[in-house]
Amino acid sequence: MNIITTKDGTRIFYKDWGPKDAQPIVFHHGWPLSADDWDNQMMFFLAEGYRVIAHDRRGHGRSDQTDGGNEMDTYAADVTELVTTLDLRNAVHIGHSTGGGEVTRYVARARPGRVAKAVLIDAVPPVMVKKDSNPGGTPLEVFDGYRAALAANRAQLYLDIPSGPFYGFNRPGAKVSEGLIRNWWRQGMMGSVKAGYECIKAFSETDFTEDLKTIDVPVLVIHSEDDQIVPYADSAPLTVKLLKNGTLKTYKDLPHGLCQTHPEIVNPEILAFIRA
Template sequence: MPYLTLKDGLNLFYKDWGNATGQPVVFSHGWPLNADAWENQMFFLGDRGYRVIAHDRRGHGRSDQSWARNDINTWADDLHELMAHLNIKDATLVGHSTGGGEITRYTGRHGTSWVKKLVLISSITPLMLQTPVSPHGVPMSVFDSQRAAMREDRSAFFYEVPKGPFFGFNRPNATVSEGLIQNWFNQGMQASFKSTYDTIRSWETDFRQELKDLNIPVLVIHGDDDQVVPFAAGGNETIKLLKKGKMRVYHGGPHGLPSIEVDRINTDLLQFLEER
């Protein structure tokens, strides 16, 4: 399995699939998952001639578990090291949830000279935390309760999240997939306690200026029934800050769109990639 040894000595796992000379698409996963969360999209695009890359964020999946530096700036720098290592140019970066924050911070710290387009799916941008400038955001008390739930019984918490709000399986008449629930749980428990606990702090990050500064095309995809990152605070506000933004609202869509709306996400991604 391919690993990159980062400058600080940590080993980062990644997948590099598809056409080695194809247009590169780089995926950043959500919390507390890993690169496996993107398999439907990677298979779809790889089968159509794209080069598709996804990594396990430090502390997650098969990457080394770090005690410190589990923060948005470090993740952006890790991604930059990976792209440099693989000599990736003119890439489209695709981020889900926390991964959307990661790729946005990447552009703020490393610019867009290596990046052609961005796709933000159910992203934590522009400011997930409820504040006077983000009144529709998530109260700090919710983040505190999630930290408390992890300290009390992480395994129970990591079962309830996919069983309920993440995929919208707590909604009436939802078609529940026990396989998706188990897969989410397995990925979450493979990640380190410390990394997943520290990640919650990243949801307090303000990405507004980075979004305003972007001068490349950005596709924003968000479900209007997202119970994790509310649409009113997420996609609805993100699109307002972008110079070259395009919005896709998935009516009734939950947070875990890449797994619940596989065909639609794949179609929207392909269409956006093919646009000149």
């Protein structure tokens, strides 16, 4: 397996496919998944001639189940070590949900020449949790509920989420994919229950406002108005306002997991942005 070992001794698993001299695209997965969540996009962009890379965040997938470091600063530092080890330059970083927060924190701190563009898909920035400075956010009690359910019976929680709101399978007339549900469960159960628990705080309470203001590369923000996991009104429109060079692409009725349910819509949109 492809593994890097970070400064604190954590082994991070990654995939690295395609010509090493091609422009790299780095994919950042959501909670509590793994690099496998990007199967469709990895194959699509590989066929378009790109070098495609995806890693399992610490505590997730095939990476080490660490006791600590399950927060955004360490996630971004791990990405920095991966990028440095592979010497990736002029890369496009694509993040979904929690991975969008990871991309935001990494790109804001990346060295010049490392990043060409970024794509945030149904991503958590600027900040999810409701507080005085974010009155439209999701109440903390919602995330407390996720934590309680995860600690009590994560195997059931990891069935309930993809069976319902994540892929929009709870919507009338939805075409349910049993394969997507089972694959979500498989990925989630590969990871650490502790990392999954602590990552909820990371994705819900981290404030990316200052990171977004710092980013000067072009950023495509993709979000659906029917996202039941990361509410649209408190995320994408606010993110674009904070970016120096942001473009918003809104879909009306796609689910949070739109990369898996509707890749035929999302993939060409990303490709056009990269090529523009």
